[in-house]
Amino acid sequence: xxxxxxxxxLSLIISLGAVTIYKTTQxxxxxxxxxxxxxxxxxxQSSKELEKKEYNYLVADSDNxxxxxxxxxxxxxxxxxxxxxxxxxxxxxxxxxxxKADIGFRENKxxxxxxxxxxxxxxxxxxxxxxYIFGRLPxxxxxxxxxxxxxxxxxxxxxxxxxxxxxxxxSNGTI
Numbered sequence: 001x002x003x004x005x006x007x008x009x010l011s012l013i014i015s016l017g018a019v020t021i022y023k024t025t026q027x028x029x030x031x032x033x034x035x036x037x038x039x040x041x042x043x044x045q046s047s048k049e050l051e052k053k054e055y056n057y058l059v060a061d062s063d064n065x066x067x068x069x070x071x072x073x074x075x076x077x078x079x080x081x082x083x084x085x086x087x088x089x090x091x092x093x094x095x096x097x098x099x100k101a102d103i104g105f106r107e108n109k110x111x112x113x114x115x116x117x118x119x120x121x122x123x124x125x126x127x128x129x130x131x132y133i134f135g136r137l138p139x140x141x142x143x144x145x146x147x148x149x150x151x152x153x154x155x156x157x158x159x160x161x162x163x164x165x166x167x168x169x170x171s172n173g174t175i
Contacts, residue, residue, distance in 0.1 A: 124172065
């Protein structure tokens with residue numbers, strides 16, 4: 001009889017622990033979704049600033065081939081970093097993306113007459129749908145997680161953001 005009581009108490013404790021973990025996970029999931037909404041609102045506002053010449057990291061050299069203006073790139077990345085929405089991993093990967101692109105531009109002598117493939121989309125969202133997403137903010141935007149994973153956020157089914165434990169962006173699938 002004591003074993004049955006002990007087994008009952010033990011199973012009750014385990015069940016309560018599972019409910020607590022589930023509630024914590026659900027709360028964290030909602031926090032990450034809200035943080036993603038906040039990020040998108042910030043990014044919509046900041047995108048106007050990022051269009052200014054001082055952030056224009058993609059420029060033509062004297063032979064009319066693309067190159068990266070690393071002073072502008074640094075300002076661009078600094079603005080992203082100061083927002084608090086991006087992890088150090090994302091920032092490092094973004095900087096490496098620019099360095100690799102610059103090497104590719106020099107090796108391939110890519111003409112500045114057309115936008116290069118590595119830059120024909122919004123780098124932060126890894127999407128050509130940034131304006132569509134911005135237009136749906138704040139109430140019509142669809143943000144969800146898949147498979148109960150709060151770290152894998154989908155925005156409008158075409159943007160996939162990977163988040164860390166603090167709900168900061170680690171990756172967008174491209175960077």
